[in-house]
Amino acid sequence: MSKTPAYDELCRRHQRLHRLAHLQSIASWDQSAFMPPKGNEARALALAEMGGLLHQQATDAALKGLLDSAEGESLDETQRANLREMRRAWRASNALPQSLVEAKSLAISHCEHAWRSQRPANDWAGYAENLREVLRLTREEARLLAEDSGLSKYDALMDQYEPGMRSTEVDRVFGDLRQWLPGLIQRVQERQRGEAVQVPEGPFATAAQRALGQDAMRLMGFDFEAGRLDESAHPFCGGVPEDVRMTTRYREDSFLPSLTGTIHETGHGRYEQNLPREWLGLPLARARSMGLHESQSLSFEMQLGSHPAFAGLLSPLIVKHLGEQPAFAPENINRLLTRVVPGHIRVDADEVSYPAHVILRYEIERALVEGEIEVDDIPALWDAKMMELLGIDTRGNYKDGPMQDVHWGAGLFGYFPCYTLGAMYAAQWFATMRREMPDLDQRIAAGELSPVFDWLNARIWSQGSRWETAELVQRASGEPGLNPAHFRAHLEGRYLG
Amino acid sequence: MSKTPAYDELCRRHQRLHRLAHLQSIASWDQSAFMPPKGNEARALALAEMGGLLHQQATDAALKGLLDSAEGESLDETQRANLREMRRAWRASNALPQSLVEAKSLAISHCEHAWRSQRPANDWAGYAENLREVLRLTREEARLLAEDSGLSKYDALMDQYEPGMRSTEVDRVFGDLRQWLPGLIQRVQERQRGEAVQVPEGPFATAAQRALGQDAMRLMGFDFEAGRLDESAHPFCGGVPEDVRMTTRYREDSFLPSLTGTIHETGHGRYEQNLPREWLGLPLARARSMGLHESQSLSFEMQLGSHPAFAGLLSPLIVKHLGEQPAFAPENINRLLTRVVPGHIRVDADEVSYPAHVILRYEIERALVEGEIEVDDIPALWDAKMMELLGIDTRGNYKDGPMQDVHWGAGLFGYFPCYTLGAMYAAQWFATMRREMPDLDQRIAAGELSPVFDWLNARIWSQGSRWETAELVQRASGEPGLNPAHFRAHLEGRYLG
Numbered sequence: 001m002s003k004t005p006a007y008d009e010l011c012r013r014h015q016r017l018h019r020l021a022h023l024q025s026i027a028s029w030d031q032s033a034f035m036p037p038k039g040n041e042a043r044a045l046a047l048a049e050m051g052g053l054l055h056q057q058a059t060d061a062a063l064k065g066l067l068d069s070a071e072g073e074s075l076d077e078t079q080r081a082n083l084r085e086m087r088r089a090w091r092a093s094n095a096l097p098q099s100l101v102e103a104k105s106l107a108i109s110h111c112e113h114a115w116r117s118q119r120p121a122n123d124w125a126g127y128a129e130n131l132r133e134v135l136r137l138t139r140e141e142a143r144l145l146a147e148d149s150g151l152s153k154y155d156a157l158m159d160q161y162e163p164g165m166r167s168t169e170v171d172r173v174f175g176d177l178r179q180w181l182p183g184l185i186q187r188v189q190e191r192q193r194g195e196a197v198q199v200p201e202g203p204f205a206t207a208a209q210r211a212l213g214q215d216a217m218r219l220m221g222f223d224f225e226a227g228r229l230d231e232s233a234h235p236f237c238g239g240v241p242e243d244v245r246m247t248t249r250y251r252e253d254s255f256l257p258s259l260t261g262t263i264h265e266t267g268h269g270r271y272e273q274n275l276p277r278e279w280l281g282l283p284l285a286r287a288r289s290m291g292l293h294e295s296q297s298l299s300f301e302m303q304l305g306s307h308p309a310f311a312g313l314l315s316p317l318i319v320k321h322l323g324e325q326p327a328f329a330p331e332n333i334n335r336l337l338t339r340v341v342p343g344h345i346r347v348d349a350d351e352v353s354y355p356a357h358v359i360l361r362y363e364i365e366r367a368l369v370e371g372e373i374e375v376d377d378i379p380a381l382w383d384a385k386m387m388e389l390l391g392i393d394t395r396g397n398y399k400d401g402p403m404q405d406v407h408w409g410a411g412l413f414g415y416f417p418c419y420t421l422g423a424m425y426a427a428q429w430f431a432t433m434r435r436e437m438p439d440l441d442q443r444i445a446a447g448e449l450s451p452v453f454d455w456l457n458a459r460i461w462s463q464g465s466r467w468e469t470a471e472l473v474q475r476a477s478g479e480p481g482l483n484p485a486h487f488r489a490h491l492e493g494r495y496l497g
Numbered sequence: 498m499s500k501t502p503a504y505d506e507l508c509r510r511h512q513r514l515h516r517l518a519h520l521q522s523i524a525s526w527d528q529s530a531f532m533p534p535k536g537n538e539a540r541a542l543a544l545a546e547m548g549g550l551l552h553q554q555a556t557d558a559a560l561k562g563l564l565d566s567a568e569g570e571s572l573d574e575t576q577r578a579n580l581r582e583m584r585r586a587w588r589a590s591n592a593l594p595q596s597l598v599e600a601k602s603l604a605i606s607h608c609e610h611a612w613r614s615q616r617p618a619n620d621w622a623g624y625a626e627n628l629r630e631v632l633r634l635t636r637e638e639a640r641l642l643a644e645d646s647g648l649s650k651y652d653a654l655m656d657q658y659e660p661g662m663r664s665t666e667v668d669r670v671f672g673d674l675r676q677w678l679p680g681l682i683q684r685v686q687e688r689q690r691g692e693a694v695q696v697p698e699g700p701f702a703t704a705a706q707r708a709l710g711q712d713a714m715r716l717m718g719f720d721f722e723a724g725r726l727d728e729s730a731h732p733f734c735g736g737v738p739e740d741v742r743m744t745t746r747y748r749e750d751s752f753l754p755s756l757t758g759t760i761h762e763t764g765h766g767r768y769e770q771n772l773p774r775e776w777l778g779l780p781l782a783r784a785r786s787m788g789l790h791e792s793q794s795l796s797f798e799m800q801l802g803s804h805p806a807f808a809g810l811l812s813p814l815i816v817k818h819l820g821e822q823p824a825f826a827p828e829n830i831n832r833l834l835t836r837v838v839p840g841h842i843r844v845d846a847d848e849v850s851y852p853a854h855v856i857l858r859y860e861i862e863r864a865l866v867e868g869e870i871e872v873d874d875i876p877a878l879w880d881a882k883m884m885e886l887l888g889i890d891t892r893g894n895y896k897d898g899p900m901q902d903v904h905w906g907a908g909l910f911g912y913f914p915c916y917t918l919g920a921m922y923a924a925q926w927f928a929t930m931r932r933e934m935p936d937l938d939q940r941i942a943a944g945e946l947s948p949v950f951d952w953l954n955a956r957i958w959s960q961g962s963r964w965e966t967a968e969l970v971q972r973a974s975g976e977p978g979l980n981p982a983h984f985r986a987h988l989e990g991r992y993l994g
Contacts, residue, residue, distance in 0.1 A: 016546060019539075019542050019543040019545075019546035019547075020543070020546055020547065022524075022539060022540070022542075023520040023521065023524045023543050023544075023547055024520065026523070026524050026527055026540075027519075027520045027523050027524065030523055030527065034725065035740060036721060036722050036723055036724060036725060036740060037722050038720070038722045038723035038739060038740065039723065039737075039739050039740030041739070042516075042519060042737060042739035042740065042777075043519070043523075043739075043740070045516050045519075046516040046517070046519035046520050047520075048516075049513060049516035049517060050516075050517065050520055053517070223535070224533060225533050225534050225535045226533055226535035227533060227536075228531065228533060240536075240539060242535060242536050242538070242539035242540075243532060243533060243535065243536030243539065243540070280539075
């Protein structure tokens with residue numbers, strides 16, 4: 001007879017949820033990657049049915065008692081961490097009434113669907129009307145989550161994606177960033193003005209790009225026995241840890257966006273592929289947070305992928321699949337990958353100007369959630385901040401302004417900071433690696449990437465959700481939490497060094 | 498307030514099962530078509546979890562009462578047919594104790610897994626040992642199903658695949674077939690001995706074969722907006738009616754096996770794609786039986802695909818994708834498609850000798866289930882029947898004898914007759930079409946295939962499980978049930994005419 005019956009029962013229930021969610025993940029991946037159009041309605045109904053079933057199991061009345069009983073059982077440190085994460089999952093599933101979840105799901109679905117035609121039509125008024133309803137329900141959600149957790153409303157939302165992170169901390173690191181980033185962007189642009197960059201000449205056949213992307217994934221250590229690369233309109237990394245399904249998209253006139261996107265998703269993919277096997281199916285084995293996830297994709301895409309020596313590894317692969325071109329010389333590839341050009345669109349932004357897009361969104365969404373501003377205030381704030389941070393005039397251009405992302409329309413308030421927190425964490429990981437392995441850059445230049453992967457695996461991937469983020473960061477880097485100085489040093493070193 | 502509350506509740510429950518089974522179907526398809534090897538264990542666990550969940554819902558204690566209450570409600574003819582099929586599904590799920598289902602599942606899994614290495618090693622003794630255990634559990638299953646239904650043991654098993662079909666009927670039609678088939682095979686072979694047949698010269702690139710297969714599917718009316726063609730080791734037609742997932746496999750040295758296999762699966766696929774939309778999710782909307790399903794794939798592959806005029810439609814597609822060759826002339830393609838060569842292997846058999854393989858298996862499996870013979874009696878019976886029916890000496894060659902199929906090892910006793918019943922039904926459909934449309938063959942020769950598809954859609958596909966098989970056959974063909982004379986006339990007309 002087990003001495004931890006409540007804990008064991010909780011594990012069994014989570015394993016069951018994990019197995020059913022496996023089918024949901026694969027069917028969702030298929031929906032984006034392979035499903036023909038007429039399958040959509042039946043698939044949506046099937047996924048909604050499963051969503052309801054999983055929610056029902058996650059809010060089962062017996063769970064509260066099991067969680068309380070398990071607290072009193074004799075658990076080791078790992079089990080206790082697992083129990084902490086089980087409770088977190090339980091709170092997230094139970095804090096909101098089903099009626100609110102359903103109302104928000106409907107409002108989101110309506111807003112997203114309309115956005116697809118409103119964005120090309122630059123129809124801000126139409127979008128704003130739907131967004132007001134999503135915001136109204138999100139505020140209600142934030143109020144309930146805040147009551148439940150004792151956090152501020154915005155923090156309660158952000159905690160769903162980045163547990164433990166608070167807006168006071170984000171204010172601190174983004175406030176610092178805000179001081180020096182616009183100046184840095186200008187100085188980098190001035191410096192790059194004199195550089196000669198050769199543009200590769202297309203077209204680049206999709207099949208050749210696909211083979212190139214797969215070779216890059218192999219270079220980055222992706223395990224093709226436990227995952228695949230396919231195509232979808234919006235690239236993502238899905239599937240399950242045992243079988244990671246990455247997607248990308250190809251444009252025949254340009255191969256770098258797909259290649260760097262693939263390297264980015266490979267970072268997500270390897271995190272998932274290397275989550276701790278012995279706990280798979282339990283909350284303990286999940287990735288720590290969205291910010292930490294992004295720190296892996298950016299470790300791959302930016303820290304490694306735009307490393308001055310990495311172009312030397314990429315260049316032979318590009319030549320192998322796309323043929324010889326002067327533009328494929330390593331120095332030129334590196335210049336293409338590190339070109340800083342402020343623009344309207346966040347997802348197209350370079351490493352240096354990207355954080356400006358995130359700061360802008362963070363400032364606006366925090367104020368929206370806290371009720372300090374309304375949807376109608378967004379355009380004027382957007383224009384002012386784009387001018388201030390990137391020197392770009394966005395007036396009247398809603399489609400490439402606040403309508404470019406659908407995060408808010410999808411009710412994802414509190415998510416944007418994760419992108420730049422991830423970039424900062426990634427810089428902190430590489431600063432630690434260099435401290436511990438002074439010859440790291442020479443090894444990368446020699447094509448030896450395993451020290452990087454081994455470090456990330458030992459310190460991040462294999463740790464799952466065993467530690468709260470602050471402790472994970474302490475254990476990984478030896479510093480008490482996020483230190484944004486590493487990100488600044490990284491950007492200044494790479495772009496002005 | 499509904500006047501049929503029990504019936505409505507049953508419909509809601511079946512819709513829910515249909516939606517969850519959708520995810521199971523897509524994940525199973527993915528498992529065969531795309532899943533990388535290391536995903537297998539997690540996928541097996543996920544599918545088993547879903548299997549358990551679906552079984553639990555299908556055996557829910559409330560169902561019996563709902564079925565009984567619904568009988569007393571005021572239902573129209575269609576609803577009553579739906580209720581009949583709901584009860585059939587309920588009986589099938591409830592007739593067997595969970596312990597037997599699990600024991601059989603384990604024995605099958607063990608037997609199938611060992612078979613993969615036993616077959617190439619010609620290890621009959623090893624296979625027989627595992628097969629004895631599967632047979633023991635199958636006999637127990639048959640005994641319980643027979644008690645529940647009042648049928649004989651073999652009939653109770655066959656009824657799962659071909660509802661309403663009885664071994665007295667199979668004995669009658671196979672008994673007749675057995676009289677004239679061996680003679681026919683000999684006469685056809687003598688006649689074809691003088692024919693010059695040119696063998697196409699490979700290799701045939703996989704990509705070209707894939708495009709050819711897709712063009713053939715378009716010719717056969719497959720809706721690519723509601724389905725796909727992919728690859729797997731063992732071709733099948735899976736997915737869901739709203740999104741049919743067909744697979745095939747390619748050999749670069751030979752393109753006809755894949756092409757005819759694709760045409761075969763397209764028949765299954767179009768049946769599924771055209772099941773009655775208004776009842777989808779309800780048992781009423783399911784395909785009538787496995788024999789009826791096979792009658793569709795064989796209507797496509799044999800009745801149409803080996804029709805003397807069809808090679809004239811296929812030939813230009815072959816030339817388009819594989820280039821010009823003398824062997825691609827319509828007359829030669831037709832000769833290749835209608836070549837009669839008795840052999841050891843059922844799945845490679847031509848249209849004429851195929852039924853001999855089925856008769857042999859039916860006679861042996863019926864006697865096994867009824868306890869008249871044992872596993873150890875199989876080889877001698879196999880050898881005798883192969884000699885008698887096809888004139889082939891199979892002594893000592895177990896791997897191309899009783900070990901060539903894994904149906905019995907997989908516990909599928911009672912399934913084999915469906916293949917030849919399907920061939921006979923297909924002949925009956927085409928005899929009816931020709932009676933109703935005397936110019937059918939000229940229209941087929943002119944590339945006009947819609948009369949065939951429209952007829953099959955109106956009489957079979959759109960009818961789902963609305964009628965019991967005998968009534969469906971009566972309504973479709975005007976004859977009271979299966980008339981094997983059409984199959985004989987078809988073979989004699991095509992091969993000796």
